[in-house]
Amino acid sequence: MTLESTLLGIFSFIPSKELIVVLIAMLPVAELRLSIPIAIMKEPYGFGLDPFTAFYLSVIGNMIPVVPLLLFLEPVSNFLRRWKIFDMFFTWLFERTHRKHSANFEKYGSIGLAIFVGIPLPATGAWTGCAAAFIFGFKFKNAFLAILAGVIIAGIIMTTLTVMGIKIFI
Numbered sequence: 053m054t055l056e057s058t059l060l061g062i063f064s065f066i067p068s069k070e071l072i073v074v075l076i077a078m079l080p081v082a083e084l085r086l087s088i089p090i091a092i093m094k095e096p097y098g099f100g101l102d103p104f105t106a107f108y109l110s111v112i113g114n115m116i117p118v119v120p121l122l123l124f125l126e127p128v129s130n131f132l133r134r135w136k137i138f139d140m141f142f143t144w145l146f147e148r149t150h151r152k153h154s155a156n157f158e159k160y161g162s163i164g165l166a167i168f169v170g171i172p173l174p175a176t177g178a179w180t181g182c183a184a185a186f187i188f189g190f191k192f193k194n195a196f197l198a199i200l201a202g203v204i205i206a207g208i209i210m211t212t213l214t215v216m217g218i219k220i221f222i
Contacts (some may be wrong), residue, residue, distance in 0.1 A: 069099040070109055077113025080179040084110035084203065085172045088210040089217075107211045114178050114203045121182035122192050122199075129186070146187060162198040165190065169202025172209050178202070 063072040069091075077087035090098045091106030101109075132138035160167070169181035178199050185195035 069101070070105070073099065073101070073106065073109045074113035074116070077110040078116050080117075080177075083177045083179070084114045084207050084210055085177070087113060088207065089214045092211070092214045103211050103215050106214075107207050110210075111203055111207045114207075115200060118178050118182055118196060118199050121179065122185060122195055125182060125186040162190070162194050165195065165198040166201040166205065169199050170205030170209070172206045177206065 063075060066072050066075070073087050073091040076082050076090060077084045079086075087110040088106050091101045091109065092098060092103055094100045129142055133142055165181055165185060168176055168184065169178055181199045181202060182195070185199065190198070
């Protein structure tokens, strides 16, 4: 059983394949790295949507969680810091992240965040970009625009790779 068939089975009660693509793009691990291939591939592995539709539905779906994440990561973090275990975790996370990555984020700023989000690899994407924006203190507008740019870049890359892969293998 493949990941695609599992996700398609989970969302089988939803009558609209377009809505399923949006929902898959909203998932933190899948994002548009999975929603675009599922949208473009033909049945039984996907929905056979045209690449443009797959792209814009996936970008919309991937951006839906961004606003709540950017708005609520700090208040949730502050709330959780009332307990020692969470305070220790967030202190460790901030110190480790700043030590390893602060030079790059200071040097490249929003462009670096957009590139980070735009490279379609594991542990990158809109969800991780929101966490990085929070940790490095990006203002909402700058973070949102950088993440949007990164999601568009990742969407273009994934759409291109999927279409090329389909033409090569089918």
